[in-house]
Amino acid sequence: MRKLLFVIGLGLSLPLAAQGSLAPADYANRQLEDAGQEARAAALMEELRCLVCQGQSIADSDADMAGDMRHLVRERIQRGESPAEIRDYLIERYGEWVSYRPAPERPIFWPLYLAPVLLLLIAGWMVRRRFRRPRP
């Protein structure tokens, strides 16, 4: 029994050993005192990609690096930086990829914004044809 517990404990401890043992940064898991600032930081954190766990946002991830990125976001918001400035700071380093929100001013994302409009137009055209048919 004791041996089994040891093995289970070992299994649980390994993933921890893969990251640092320092305590998380101040604002990694603590909200900003100002509710308005925290809301802005939280909204931004939902839209930033965690770099080590790639499918998650930094708001969702438990990785140390995501904690440090949350700290960075909250600290810069507290210093008065706008969410757009922080997003740009990270995009400058990691590319558009780090942001989950496609920037409308970049031509590469235009198809993404145009597709729904285009599909609606096509659908409207198809429906119109269908309504017209039984008449003659």
Add this chain to the structure above:
Amino acid sequence: MVRRFLPLLLLLSFVGIAIWALTAEREEQVRSKLVGQPVPAFALEPAIEGKPGLSSADLAQSEGPRLVNIFASWCLPCKAEAPLLDALAGEGVPIDGIAVRDRPSDILAFLDEHGDPFERLGNDPRSEAMIALGASGVPETFIVDGRGVIRYHHQGPLMPADLPALRAAWEEAR
């Protein structure tokens, strides 16, 4: 005739795109976009006693290119690349280090065990310098030229197979 096969064609093109998207090779790692640009401002306290810390100013006024190695004592691949860094330091390549989310005692133990190739060693407990440089993990290695411009970025442990590319970039950065 065309109308009849249109749905099939649509389906086939969809399947084709899906297969292409699933099998095409793609870059899984996030490379720093800062290659070719000056090192962003950062200033790190010394990570251990007796060795100076590291700041972007140190890199901007150096006599030639330097390697900047981002590592941590808790990082396994960093142990794998340590012998190569030691060998490079032995050749006279100046190497500076940034220790990410690390403790002085752990760093000292790491350097004792795996050798100490670093001239300067900055402590980066909140990954700030790491993020400023556009690195997304440990270990990563940059070549910064004498004017403080980032010239090369390598992600993951430096292995003997990476040396030709590293040396070529080094010669270019001179």
